[in-house]
Amino acid sequence: MINIRTVALLGSALFLVGCSSEAAVQNAPDPIALTEEAAGHYCQMVILEHDGPKAQMYLAGMQNPLWFSQVRDGLAYIKSPEQSAEILVMYVNDMGKAKSWSEPGDMNWIRADEAYYVVGSDAKGGMGAPELAPFSSKEKALEFAALRGGEVKLLDEISAQAVLAPVDEEGSDQ
Incomplete structure (x- = not known):
């Protein structure tokens, strides 16, 4: 039989778990500016040399972010069944504030x-693969989808298949 003290202890423990995960989110590192030194996690190429939105991700125990040449690559990292590192936070370029597709912005x-x-x-x-265009504004995302196709999610x-599926190399020009 469960007594009131046991229920109170369990409730307190669950509250603390919830608070600690909220605290982890609130204590997540802020994004940093994209610089010439940023190299893509998968390709190890300078990501400023590539068009489209980028991603940066902080993992527990790492001071510097992982950089991704495409948002798709960052989402593939998250959704990969092999991924086991604790992800603190991932940031993506807000394409609604970008100068253009070729200049997504550094901050x-x-x-x-x-x-x-x-x-x-x-x-x-x-990297020439289909890209997921991120926006802070649902309205701007809908405008982009009306011009370039796709759906807002x-x-x-977003399914793992959407970012992990093989890419058809034909017609990979922007």
Whole structure:
């Protein structure tokens, strides 16, 4: 039989777990400016040399972020079944504030879990693969989708298949 003290202890423990995960989110590192030194995690190429939005991700125990030449690559890292590192936060370029597709910006970062993504458009990312275009504004995402195709989704609505599936190399020009 469960007594009131046991229920109170369990409730306190669950509250602390919830608070600690909230604290981890609140204590996540801020995004940093994209510089010439930033190299893509997968390709090890200077990512400023590539068009389209980028991503930066902080993992527990690492002082510097992992950089991704494409948002798709960052989401592939998150959704990969092999991924086991604790992700503190991921940031993506807000394409609603970008000068252009070729100049996504070096400090217009938004949290990946707060972005609206256009999935399935004709946009190609820095490595020539289909890209997911992130926006802080749902309206700007809808405008982009109306011009370039695709549909607007939140991060948890994007399937692993959408970012892990092989890419057709034909027609990979932007």
